[in-house]
Amino acid sequence: MMQIQEVKHKEALTSNYAVAYAVKAADVDVIAVYPITPQTTIVEKLAEFVANGELNAELIHVESEHSALSAVVGASATGARVFTATSSQGLEYAHEILHIASALRLPIVMAVPARALSAPISIHGDYSDVMNARDTGWVIYIVASAQEAYDTIIQAYRLAESVYLPVMVAYDGFLMSHTVEPVELNDESEVRKFLPRQIRPYTLNPKRPVTMGPLASPDWYYEFKYQQVLALREAYKVAKEVDVAYGSKFGRSYGVVETYKIEDADYALVTYGGAAYGNARIAADRAREKGIAAGVIRVRLYRPFPTLEILKALEGVKAFAVVDRAIMFGSPAEGPLYKDIATAMYMNGIDKPAINIIHGIGQRTIYVEDLYKVYTMLKDRPGKEVVFMGVRI
Numbered sequence: 001m002m003q004i005q006e007v008k009h010k011e012a013l014t015s016n017y018a019v020a021y022a023v024k025a026a027d028v029d030v031i032a033v034y035p036i037t038p039q040t041t042i043v044e045k046l047a048e049f050v051a052n053g054e055l056n057a058e059l060i061h062v063e064s065e066h067s068a069l070s071a072v073v074g075a076s077a078t079g080a081r082v083f084t085a086t087s088s089q090g091l092e093y094a095h096e097i098l099h100i101a102s103a104l105r106l107p108i109v110m111a112v113p114a115r116a117l118s119a120p121i122s123i124h125g126d127y128s129d130v131m132n133a134r135d136t137g138w139v140i141y142i143v144a145s146a147q148e149a150y151d152t153i154i155q156a157y158r159l160a161e162s163v164y165l166p167v168m169v170a171y172d173g174f175l176m177s178h179t180v181e182p183v184e185l186n187d188e189s190e191v192r193k194f195l196p197r198q199i200r201p202y203t204l205n206p207k208r209p210v211t212m213g214p215l216a217s218p219d220w221y222y223e224f225k226y227q228q229v230l231a232l233r234e235a236y237k238v239a240k241e242v243d244v245a246y247g248s249k250f251g252r253s254y255g256v257v258e259t260y261k262i263e264d265a266d267y268a269l270v271t272y273g274g275a276a277y278g279n280a281r282i283a284a285d286r287a288r289e290k291g292i293a294a295g296v297i298r299v300r301l302y303r304p305f306p307t308l309e310i311l312k313a314l315e316g317v318k319a320f321a322v323v324d325r326a327i328m329f330g331s332p333a334e335g336p337l338y339k340d341i342a343t344a345m346y347m348n349g350i351d352k353p354a355i356n357i358i359h360g361i362g363q364r365t366i367y368v369e370d371l372y373k374v375y376t377m378l379k380d381r382p383g384k385e386v387v388f389m390g391v392r393i
Contacts, residue, residue, distance in 0.1 A: 013183045015176040018146040019111045019169070020045035021183070022153035023083045024055045025191040026109075030075035030082045032060045032068040036090040037123045038113045038177040043085060065090035069097040069110070076106040077212055079203040081157065084108070087173060088115035091129045095136070098166075102137030102228060104212055107160035109153060112170040113177035114142075114273070114325075116362045124363030125173030127273065130302075131326040131336045137228045139167040139235050140303040144258075144274040146181040148300075151252050154186070157195050158242045163235045164200075165228075174363065175275045186250050194249055236304040256301035257309040260284060265295030267378040268314060269371060271323040272299045272337060276359070276366055280323065283371035294375045299337060307344040314345075319353035319382035321374045325360040334358055334386055353382035359389045366390065 013021065019042050023031070031050075033043035049055040058075075062068045065086045072082040086094060091112060101108050114130045116122035127142075134140060139159060143149045149171055156167040171177065202210050216224060240256055247253025260281050262268060267287075269280045280296045287294035297313045297320075299306065314320055324335030333339050338356035345351065357374055360366045370389055377387075 009185045010182050011185055012180050013146055013150075014041065014178050014180055015146040015149040015171050016041045016113060016178070017045050018150040018183045019085070019153050020049070021185055022150045023109075024049050025186060025188045026081065026083075026154060026157050026195055027188075027192050028055070028057050028083045029080035030058045030060065030072060032062050032071035032075075032082070032084045034062050034065050034068045034086070034090065036065065036087050038115060038125070038173040039085045039087040039090070039111070041177070042111055042113075046083075065094040066097060069094040069101065069108075072108050073097060073101050073104065073106060076108050077104065077204045079200055079205075081197075082108055083110070085111040087113050088117055088129045091133060092117065095133065098133055098136040098138060100213065101166045103224065105164040105231065106166055107157070107164055108166040109156045109160055110166065110168050111149075111153065112168055113173040114170050115173040122362045125175055126361050126363060127170070127326040130168070130170045131328070133168065134303055134336065137165070137232065138303065139165055139232070139239070139301075141167070141169045141300060142272040142302050143169060143171045143300065144277045144298060146176065146179070146183050147252070148254060149176070150183050150185070151246065151250070151254070154191055154194065155242050155246050158246075159235065159239055161195070161198055162238050162242070163231055165231050165235055172274045176273075184252075190249070194246070232304045236301075236306070239301055254300055255309070256306040257313060258298040258300055259313050260296040260298075261288070262295035262297060262313050262317075264293055265316065266293040266318045267375050268295045268297055268317045268320040269323055269374060270297045270299065270310070270314075270320055270337065270341065272302065273325065276323050276325065276371075279366055279368045280371050282368045283375065286368065286372050287375040292375050292379055302337075305340055305344065307348075310341060311344060311348060311350065314352065317352070319355075319378045321355040321357050321378055323357045323359055323366075323371070323374070327358060327361065353378070354384055355382075356386045357389050358386065361391075364390045
């Protein structure tokens with residue numbers, strides 16, 4: 001007897017549109033919108049959904065990114081499911097509210113197509129904006145495809161509403177935000193079953209008055225901050241559980257760290273985002289053709305930091321390089337991911353040769369040949385150094 005296979009619905013979408021479709025599927029209540037390149041098409045598409053009656057949500061047009069995040073803070077505090085998005089200077093303008101959102105333990109979801117910071121003005125992609133937000137108490141994902149952006153936004157709501165923390169889903173500005181890929185869309189009714197509405201333990205409600213964000217004296221402020229530490233530790237465990245549950249229901253999961261040919265690798269590139277990861281895999285294949293056992297590790301969950309998974313992936317390699325697309329000016333190692341990994345290794349008594357590659361700043365092209373050269377560097381002169389690759393000196 002012929003078996004009838006399930007017909008899966010696919011659309012050709014940019015990562016920005018994939019995010020908008022995921023937000024619609026999540027049936028959000030409030031969206032705060034303000035335009036900034038390369039984020040604008042997310043909220044334009046959501047405005048279209050609302051105007052067409054495809055999404056029953058309150059769309060708030062605000063005067064700035066600071067106001068956008070403030071608006072969803074207020075809405076989330078009343079128990080609404082909320083969304084906003086921004087990039088670059090917009091994320092910087094909202095930086096004050098990032099701390100407030102996480103400290104108030106609000107399950108906000110925000111998309112950030114990553115973009116370089118001024119000055120000089122650049123509208124192109126790197127991860128300077130996201131890395132400036134890494135210590136604000138938010139859960140941070142960095143995804144590598146439009147499909148993963150769609151899936152991770154949905155996962156983000158489940159995670160945020162489980163641990164009461166805001167979640168940021170970041171990806172390459174322009175290189176992903178405006179690039180069209182095939183995206184498999186879930187049945188929206190099934191997404192909403194995956195994201196059941198929950199009664200929050202506390203919300204702003206005149207019938208049950210509570211106070212949020214009051215003045216805290218030195219006697220108690222420290223304890224509030226420590227609660228955020230514990231919540232992020234819990235988020236690490238829950239993020240893995242949510243990814244498994246999503247994979248079981250929808251057939252796609254990613255883990256908190258993704259690897260490529262790492263099982264027998266002598267040398268590894270560790271990176272994040274779409275462009276560097278895609279080219280790193282091609283470079284690894286080329287290196288293997290030349291007799292170099294090369295592999296790739298992609299960090300998907302950046303905060304809380306997946307220390308155990310990264311150290312396990314690096315266990316068998318002789319040397320590795322971390323490819324960072326942001327600069328920590330004045331730091332002993334200028335790459336933020338490199339610094340996190342170096343700290344994790346030191347605290348676990350591990351010492352391996354490691355190179356920090358800074359590349360892709362202001363969307364400087366990261367060529368496959370560049371990353372292939374990194375593998376040859378690891379093989380021929382492994383050591384501990386910072387290399388600014390692709391820059392004219």
